[in-house]
Amino acid sequence: xxxxxxxxxxxxxxxxxxxxxxxxxxxxxxxxxxxxxxxxxxxxxxxxxxxxxxxxxxxxxxxxxxxxxxxxxxxxxxxxxxxxxxxxxxxxxxxxxxxxxxxxxxxxxxxxxxxxxxxxxxxxxxxxxxxxxxxxxxxxxxxxxxxxxxxxxxxxxxxxxxxxxxxxxxxxxxxxxxxxxxxxxxxxxxxxxxxxxxxxx
Numbered sequence: 001x002x003x004x005x006x007x008x009x010x011x012x013x014x015x016x017x018x019x020x021x022x023x024x025x026x027x028x029x030x031x032x033x034x035x036x037x038x039x040x041x042x043x044x045x046x047x048x049x050x051x052x053x054x055x056x057x058x059x060x061x062x063x064x065x066x067x068x069x070x071x072x073x074x075x076x077x078x079x080x081x082x083x084x085x086x087x088x089x090x091x092x093x094x095x096x097x098x099x100x101x102x103x104x105x106x107x108x109x110x111x112x113x114x115x116x117x118x119x120x121x122x123x124x125x126x127x128x129x130x131x132x133x134x135x136x137x138x139x140x141x142x143x144x145x146x147x148x149x150x151x152x153x154x155x156x157x158x159x160x161x162x163x164x165x166x167x168x169x170x171x172x173x174x175x176x177x178x179x180x181x182x183x184x185x186x187x188x189x190x191x192x193x194x195x196x197x198x199x200x201x
Contacts, residue, residue, distance in 0.1 A: 008054075008055060008080065009052065009053060009055040009057075009059065009078075009079065009080045009082065010050070010052050010058070010077075010079045010082040010087070010121075011050075011058050011062045011065075011076065011077065011078050012048065012049065012050045012076060012077050012117065012121050013048070013049045013065050013066070013069065013073060013075075013118070014046055014047075014073070014075045014116050014117050014118050015046060015047040015048075015049075015069060015072045015073060015074065016045075016072045016073075016074050017047070018041055018045065018047045020047075020069060020070065021046075021047025021049060021072070022039075023068055024049070024064075024069045024073075025039045025047075025049045025065070027065060027067075027068045028049065028051060028061040028062070028064050028065040028068075030064075031060055031061050031063075031064035032053075032056075032058070032060040032061040032064070033053065033054070034051045034052070034053040034057050034058050034061045035051065035052050035053050036049070036050075037050040037051060037052050037090075038050045042140065042141035042142050043141055043142050043144075043145065043146055044145060044146050046074070046141065046146055048141065049065065050090070052082075052087075058078075058080075059078070062076070062078055074116055075115075075116035075117075075174065076118050077119070077122040077125075079121070079122070079125050082125055083124075083125050083128045083135075085124075086121060086124045086125045086128065086135065086138065088135075089135050089137060089138040090121070090138055107154055107155065107183070108153065108154065108156040108180055108181060108182045108184075109136075109152070109159070109181045109184045109189070110127070110133070110151070110152045110154075110159040110160075110163050110178070110179070110180050110181075111150070111151050111177070111178070111179045111180075112127075112148075112149070112152075112163070112166055112175070112178050113148070113175075113177040113178070114147060114148040114150070114170075114174050114175060114176060115146075115148075115173070115176055116146070116147075116148060116174055117146075117147075117148045118148075119148055119170055119174040120138055120147075120148020120149060120150045121138060121140075121150075122169075123148075123166045123170060124138045124150045126162075126170070127150070127152050127162035127163070127165065127166055128152070130162060130165040131154070131159070131161040131162035131165065132154060132155070132158045133152045133158050133159055133162045134152060134154055135151075135152050136151040136152055136153055136193070137149070137150070137151045137193070138150050138151075139151075151192070156180065156182050159180050160180055163178045163180055
């Protein structure tokens with residue numbers, strides 16, 4: 001399920017209660033004309049809702065969801081001018097393309113590990129808007145113990161600038177680790193771009 005670049009708003013909400021998350025998702029789509037890009041359970045026993053659409057509509061829906069969530073809302077992100085690369089990273093099912101693999105060879109890689117999925121999406125948007133980097137992947141929750149993982153690449157100075165922006169603009173309680181690896185070894189590059197899971201299908 002996709003939405004166009006003209007529909008420039010994105011919101012993601014993470015709920016600690018699956019039942020309350022379902023209730024809030026229903027309230028959101030009833031309140032405003034938004035598109036549910038995805039909603040469902042993720043490890044460990046949380047519920048994620050990702051919405052896209054026109055700015056005013058998504059903002060209204062987000063308000064309804066937050067009101068319904070109560071104390072079960074663990075985190076959320078509201079991006080009224082979301083970068084198209086973030087949308088693409090989410091729709092690519094977190095698998096970098098062959099072009100991305102070619103671009104990253106010889107570049108530095110930045111890794112942002114977050115406590116929540118919305119924080120990982122936010123980190124990707126901050127990084128790609130603030131520095132000349134390539135957004136490689138945004139991985140969410142499943143297989144990560146509920147965490148988020150954002151990976152980017154570029155010249156070392158640009159990657160460092162992007163990571164600095166992320167650290168300055170995301171609540172420190174949501175950031176678990178930020179790393180810059182200069183000229184990641186090609187064997188390790190292939191490993192992490194394919195998957196972060198220890199055993200792979």
